[in-house]
Amino acid sequence: MTLAVEMKAITKAFVDVTANDKIDFNVDKGEIHGLLGENGAGKTVLMSILYGLYRPDSGQILVNGKQVEIDSPSRAIELGIGMVHQNFMLVPSLTVAENIILGKEPTKSRVLLDTKKITDDVKNFAERYGLNVDPKAPVHTLPVGVQQRVEILKALYRGADILILDEPTSVLTPLETEELFKAIRALKKQGKTVIFISHKLKEILEICDRVTILRRGKVVGTVSAEETNVDELAIMMVGIQVACTFTHAQTERKEVVLKVENLEAMNDRKLPALKDVTFEVFASEILGIAGVEGNGQTELVETLTGLRKATGGNMLLENTDITSASPAERIKRGISHVPEDRQKRGLILDFTVLENLILGSHSTPQFTTGRLRLDLDEASGHTEKLVNDFLIKTPNKDALVRHLSGGTQQKVVVAREFSRKPKLIIASQPTRGLDVGATEYVRKKLVEMRDQGCAILLVSADLEEVCALSDRVAVMYEGKIVAVKYPKETNERELGLLMTGGKCE
Amino acid sequence: MIAIALAFLAGAIILAATGYSPIEAYGALITGAFGDIFGIAQTLAKATPIIFTALAFLFAFKCGLFNIGAEGQLLVGAFAAALVGISFDGLPALVHVPMALLAGAVAGGLWGFISAVLKTKLGAHEVITTMMLSYVALYFTSYLVNYPFKAPGGVSQTVAVAPSAVLPLIFQSTQLSASVFVAVGLVVLTYYTLQKTTLGYEVRAIGLNPTAAESGGINVKRGIVLALLISGAMAGLGGAGEVLGVHGRFIEGFSPGYGWDGLAVALVGGLNPLGVLIAAVLFGALRSGGMEMTRVTQVPLDIVSILQALVIIFVAAPMLIKYLLKKGGHKWSD
Numbered sequence: 001m002t003l004a005v006e007m008k009a010i011t012k013a014f015v016d017v018t019a020n021d022k023i024d025f026n027v028d029k030g031e032i033h034g035l036l037g038e039n040g041a042g043k044t045v046l047m048s049i050l051y052g053l054y055r056p057d058s059g060q061i062l063v064n065g066k067q068v069e070i071d072s073p074s075r076a077i078e079l080g081i082g083m084v085h086q087n088f089m090l091v092p093s094l095t096v097a098e099n100i101i102l103g104k105e106p107t108k109s110r111v112l113l114d115t116k117k118i119t120d121d122v123k124n125f126a127e128r129y130g131l132n133v134d135p136k137a138p139v140h141t142l143p144v145g146v147q148q149r150v151e152i153l154k155a156l157y158r159g160a161d162i163l164i165l166d167e168p169t170s171v172l173t174p175l176e177t178e179e180l181f182k183a184i185r186a187l188k189k190q191g192k193t194v195i196f197i198s199h200k201l202k203e204i205l206e207i208c209d210r211v212t213i214l215r216r217g218k219v220v221g222t223v224s225a226e227e228t229n230v231d232e233l234a235i236m237m238v239g240i241q242v243a244c245t246f247t248h249a250q251t252e253r254k255e256v257v258l259k260v261e262n263l264e265a266m267n268d269r270k271l272p273a274l275k276d277v278t279f280e281v282f283a284s285e286i287l288g289i290a291g292v293e294g295n296g297q298t299e300l301v302e303t304l305t306g307l308r309k310a311t312g313g314n315m316l317l318e319n320t321d322i323t324s325a326s327p328a329e330r331i332k333r334g335i336s337h338v339p340e341d342r343q344k345r346g347l348i349l350d351f352t353v354l355e356n357l358i359l360g361s362h363s364t365p366q367f368t369t370g371r372l373r374l375d376l377d378e379a380s381g382h383t384e385k386l387v388n389d390f391l392i393k394t395p396n397k398d399a400l401v402r403h404l405s406g407g408t409q410q411k412v413v414v415a416r417e418f419s420r421k422p423k424l425i426i427a428s429q430p431t432r433g434l435d436v437g438a439t440e441y442v443r444k445k446l447v448e449m450r451d452q453g454c455a456i457l458l459v460s461a462d463l464e465e466v467c468a469l470s471d472r473v474a475v476m477y478e479g480k481i482v483a484v485k486y487p488k489e490t491n492e493r494e495l496g497l498l499m500t501g502g503k504c505e
Numbered sequence: 506m507i508a509i510a511l512a513f514l515a516g517a518i519i520l521a522a523t524g525y526s527p528i529e530a531y532g533a534l535i536t537g538a539f540g541d542i543f544g545i546a547q548t549l550a551k552a553t554p555i556i557f558t559a560l561a562f563l564f565a566f567k568c569g570l571f572n573i574g575a576e577g578q579l580l581v582g583a584f585a586a587a588l589v590g591i592s593f594d595g596l597p598a599l600v601h602v603p604m605a606l607l608a609g610a611v612a613g614g615l616w617g618f619i620s621a622v623l624k625t626k627l628g629a630h631e632v633i634t635t636m637m638l639s640y641v642a643l644y645f646t647s648y649l650v651n652y653p654f655k656a657p658g659g660v661s662q663t664v665a666v667a668p669s670a671v672l673p674l675i676f677q678s679t680q681l682s683a684s685v686f687v688a689v690g691l692v693v694l695t696y697y698t699l700q701k702t703t704l705g706y707e708v709r710a711i712g713l714n715p716t717a718a719e720s721g722g723i724n725v726k727r728g729i730v731l732a733l734l735i736s737g738a739m740a741g742l743g744g745a746g747e748v749l750g751v752h753g754r755f756i757e758g759f760s761p762g763y764g765w766d767g768l769a770v771a772l773v774g775g776l777n778p779l780g781v782l783i784a785a786v787l788f789g790a791l792r793s794g795g796m797e798m799t800r801v802t803q804v805p806l807d808i809v810s811i812l813q814a815l816v817i818i819f820v821a822a823p824m825l826i827k828y829l830l831k832k833g834g835h836k837w838s839d
Contacts, residue, residue, distance in 0.1 A: 307719060328722030339720055348714040359710065359721035363703045372702050 002065060004029040004162050004193040005050065005081075010059035012045055019045040020056070021217040027162070029064075032184060032194045034208035034225070036201070036237055039293045039461065041214040043197045044086075047164045050195075051083040052076040063162070082155025083164040086171070088147050090154075092140035096133050097122040100154045126153055130186045144269065145176030149183065162193045169203055170294060171269060181207050199292055201233045201500045213237055230502045231493075238463060238496040254283040257318060257455035258304075258424050264312030265303045273299035275479040277313070281424065281455040286446065288470030289459040292499050296479035297459045298340065301428045304457070305337045306330045317424065331360050334423035338413055338430045340459070342406075346413040349402040353394050354383040356401050357416050382419075390415035391441075407438030414442055418449055425449060428459045443469060463495060477501050508823075509773075509787070512815035519811060520804065530804045537797020538790035543679055544797070550680035550751070552789030554579070554760070556688040557743025558767025559774060559781045560695050561736045565617075565631075566776060567699060568732035569712035574620065574635025575740040576764025577642030578613035582741020583748045584646045585612035587755035588654070590666025590748065601669040606687070606745045613741015614734045616642060621733035625726040631733065639764065650757050661757035672750035682750025684743075689782070691739060696778040708732050740764065769813070773820045788813065 007025040011018070019042045027033045035043045048054045050061065052070040061068055063079045070076050076083070090099050097118045105113055122135040131149045139147060148168060155163055165184075169177045184194055184207055198204050204211050205225050213220040213236045220236045258281040267273035273296045281287045291297055302308035304315060306327040314323040317333055325333070339345035347356050358367050358379050367382070369375045383397040392411045394404055401409055410430070417425065427446060431439040446469060450456050460466050466473055467487070474484045475498040483498050517527035538548045558575040565572035572578075586609035593601060616638055623629040647661070656664040672683045699705035710718040711728045719725050743763065748755055770788055774780030795809035 305720065326722070326724070327719060328724065331722040337720060344714070345716050345720045348710055348717050350713045351710065355706070355710075358706075359717070362706050362721075368703055372704065374701055374703055374706055376701065 002029050003027065003062070004031075004064060005195075006062040006065075007046070007050065008060040008062070010046065010049060010056045010061075012049060012054060012056050018217050020049070022059070023214070023217075023219050025212055025219065026222075027193055027195060028210075029193055030188060030191050031209040032188055032196055032207055034204040034211035035195060035197045035214065036199065036204050036211050036233065037214035038199055038237060040216075041237075042217040043214055044166055046214070047083065047166060047195065047197060050076070051081060051164060077158050077160070080159055080161035081164065082158060082160025082162070084148065084151040084155060084166065084168060086166050088151050090139045090147060090150060093138060095136050095138050096142070096150050097135035099139055099150055100125075100135075100157050102154070104158065122153070122157075125157060129153070129156060129183070129190065131183050143176070144171050145173070145179065148172070148176075148180065152183065156187075156192075160192075162195070163187065164195045164197070166197045167199075168196070169198065169200065173271060177203070199237070199294070201230050201237070201502075204233070205230065230500065231497060234496045234500040234502060235493065238492075238499065254285070254453075255318075256280050257283050258457070259316040259319075260304070260313070261316070262313035263300075263303060263310055263315065265299050265308055265310050267296075267299055273479050274303065277479070277481055279474055279481055279484065281457055283423075283455050284450055284453050285471045286450050286456040286458050286469050288466035288473045289457065289476055290463055290466045290473050290495055290499055291461070291476035293461045295476045295499075297428070297461075297476055299479075300476070301337070301340070301426055301457075301459055304426055305335065328360075331420070332364075334421070336417035336420050336422035336425045338410075338417050338425065338427040340428035340432065342410055342413050347401050347409055350400055352398045352400060353387070353392065353404075353412060354379055354397045356412050357383050357386055359416065361416075361420060386415040386419055389419075390445075407434050410434055410438060410442065414445060418445060422449075422454060425454055425456045426459070427456060429461065430458070431460075431462070431465060463492065463499070467492065467495075475499055508819035509816055512812065512819045515815050515819075516808070516812045520808065525802060525804050530798055530802050530808070533798040533801040533804075534791070534794035536794075537801075538794030540797075543676065544793060546676040546679040546681040547793035548786060548789045549685050550682070550789070551792040552785040553681075553685045553688050553750075554743045554747050554763040555766045555770050555788055556692065556782060556785045557746065558740050558764050559770035559785055560691055560767075560778065561613075561740035561743070562768045562771040563774075563776055563778065563781060564695060564699075564708070564739060565732050565736035566771065567705075567712045568708045568728060569715065570624075570729065570732060570736075571632045572617065572620070572635050572733060572736045573632060573768060574616070574637075574639040574642075574764070575736075575767045576760065576762065577635070577639030578616040578737040578740035579744035579747075579760060579764055580639075580642045580646045581616050581744070582609035582613035582738075583744030583759070584649060584755050585609050585741070586745030587663050587666060587748045590670035591654075591664055591754075593670070594667050596667075596669050598669045598671075601667065602672060602749065605666070605670045605749055606742060609745025609748075610738040610742045613744065614738035616741070617733040617735075617737020618730065620737075621730040624733075625729055635733075646755070647757055650755055654755075656754070663755045665754045666749060670749055671753060672746065674750070680751045682746065684746030684750040687742065687746055691742070692778045692782050695739075699778070704731065740767070766813075769817045773816060787816070 003026050005027040007023060010020050010023045012020040023046055025046065037043050045054060049056050052072045052075050061070060068079060100122050101118050119135045126133050131153055133146060133149055139150060168180060172180060187194060196208055208225045210222060210224050212222040215237065260277060260279050263274055263277040265274040277300065289297055299308060303310050306325055310323055314321055322330055322333065343349060361367055367375050367379050380397060387394060390411050392415060393408050401412060430442050446456060458466065458469055472484060472486055474481050475495060477499060520527040520530050538544050558579060561575045562572055586605045589605040589608040620631050620634040620638060623634045624631050650663055651661050654663045656662050675681045675683065699709060707723045707728050710723055711725050715725050747759060752759055766788060770784045771781055774784035791809050791813055795806055798804050799806045
């Protein structure tokens with residue numbers, strides 16, 4: 001069988017991380033090839049290289065057996081490669097047909113758009129591939145699933161024989177997913193090659209002929225879908241080599257700090273993101289939320305901190321209902337939040353260290369005089385104390401946070417949130433992107449806070465981290481808590497399975 | 506400063522190219538603006554309304570908002586002040602003047618508030634609504650001054666405000682009124698509010714990163730409403746100052762575009778209250794010195810507009826471009 005795509009020893013490094021490390025990746029002509037891995041495993045980078053969005057640092061690419069240099073998406077399109085991104089690149093106010101022909105418009109006497117021909121062309125074209133769309137519908141009126149179909153048609157219209165789909169199902173409802181799979185199978189019958197990027201095991205097994213698994217920028221292996229199963233893929237993808245280290249014996253059970261009952265919430269696309277979520281966090285306890293990213297963790301954290309509206313269920317903090325409390329009120333009641341995106345949510349980069357350290361407490365009596373005036377002397381003393389206590393490496397308290405290193409920025413967030421004397425800390429990906437030293441520091445602080453009686457909800461995509469720190473582990477999958485495990489009663493294999501939708505026996 | 510020097514250099518080239526002596530022209534401009542006490546007073550008088558509108562733009566901008574409707578807020582403020590000035594008689598000046606000024610601020614604030622509500626409730630962009638409401642203000646006050654409140658005579662103006670509502674002139678036979686003290690006071694107050702109060706802190710937090718502000722428990726919508734309200738009130742106060750101090754009545758077309766000048770001055774002043782003060786004086790000097798220049802050297806007054814435009818281009822345009830790039834940059838990284 002001939003190879004549609006052959007990527008040899010592809011390496012691509014960014015400033016602080018090697019996204020692709022000598023990756024070999026082969027796709028046969030006419031197959032549906034899955035590319036599986038967790039977020040940050042390097043899937044999208046590899047495909048962006050194939051589509052000409054990035055240049056590799058080293059390595060070779062062969063398309064249909066010929067060595068090629070792909071230096072731009074237009075070169076990729078020439079070679080018959082099309083890519084459908086996670087975020088669609090459509091013009092919302094134009095019609096389906098106009099979007100599809102964009103860049104290759106059929107004209108009458110060179111200047112006038114041949115609208116009739118456009119509509120007919122697109123209609124025939126769509127029928128040929130069994131992808132039904134109304135050519136005249138404006139794109140912004142269409143549901144996401146149909147918009148995706150338009151994206152696929154756009155790629156095909158430009159002559160794509162090799163189609164890259166980047167996490168195509170992440171935006172779809174189950175029904176839309178089924179239709180997408182039908183379309184993909186139809187494309188295969190027409191002789192097209194499809195590369196299907198996903199972190200969802202079941203989908204990969206359902207639709208793909210072969211799967212290549214990436215982990216931390218390296219190829220773990222390529223297997224035939226028929227000869228593997230969810231278990232094997234899960235282990236390959238999550239790849240826990242380090243044994244879980246539950247270093248601390250759980251002290252006796254204390255009072256409930258946070259009680260979440262039947263919580264429901266929507267994601268940004270108005271699809272259910274949290275389904276009937278129920279759990280409790282006790283004082284002096286770290287409850288870890290394990291899960292592959294995108295299974296509702298972000299929405300859970302946002303709902304708990306009041307940034308997202310709950311559509312059902314309720315939340316109790318020390319027996320007080322806080323379901324409809326504002327973020328400010330929750331802060332006042334003792335909820336601290338270390339957000340997953342420190343630069344976007346956690347910090348105001350163009351504020352000084354001092355200004356960032358009082359965010360959220362800036363209107364409390366501690367930092368105000370006469371209710372409206374900021375007490376800058378108090379804030380100054382507070383800043384000095386935190387800079388010393390938390391070893392924040394900053395030239396002075398008036399330095400802009402933008403100019404600090406990533407680890408130091410996170411220390412600013414941690415210092416601010418932990419110094420509020422919280423009852424509950426919600427820490428989301430607290431060590432993401434940090435170097436070893438800073439990671440250790442943040443973890444140590446979390447454990448310290450727990451030992452002082454704080455209830456901690458730790459959300460992390462890093463299973464090793466969850467295992468190392470948590471007293472109990474709750475596993476989230478598709479917006480549900482599928483299991484709550486005591487560390488002694490579980491193992492990494494079971495957690496890996498639960499995270500990826502497998503059943504434990 | 507370099508940018509301003511560049512602007513004057515470019516202006517000199519234009520002057521030379523059109524057959525005038527740049528040295529003579531600039532000499533006359535400077536003498537006119539700063540040569541004697543009357544020149545200085547006139548410069549400050551021209552700067553006063555622009556200080557208000559520039560602070561209005563600046564305050565909203567610190568909250569991440571583009572209030573380009575200061576012109577309209579100034580007009581409704583001016584009219585409201587005139588109305589209060591006319592309607593009461595026999596009040597002591599110590600009561601009447603503040604009352605009229607307050608009316609101006611309230612009316613301007615209300616004008617800003619409408620845009621704020623449209624933004625927070627309906628998601629309408631403030632650039633559109635503040636600008637559109639400017640036209641509403643322009644034609645609405647024009648209607649009022651031409652029909653219900655028109656003073657007898659050929660000019661579209663109201664009757665004079667009561668003497669008790671007049672802001673006294675500081676120098677007779679100039680246009681410099683006590684409004685300039687209000688303006689300078691407002692500069693200090695704006696700086697203080699932004700840097701030293703919780704309100705200013707919240708406004709700046711929202712302007713720099715609304716997402717993080719929200720996480721920090723700041724009510725972003727409330728902040729936006731307050732910022733536009735205060736911004737509008739500042740412009741309205743400026744309009745009131747012109748009516749009560751300079752003209753003594755509302756005259757149609759009394760503002761040659763103070764709102765727009767304010768936008769430019771805020772940018773030239775580096776979006777900093779003290780910078781605004783300096784930049785406003787520069788613009789005031791161009792206006793007042795320009796008259797002298799025309800009288801002495803026959804250089805047409807239009808050159809002043811050209812100079813103003815050059816200053817804006819050299820100072821503000823790079824800043825705007827930087828700002829836009831930054832905004833665009835955020836989008837890319839999403």
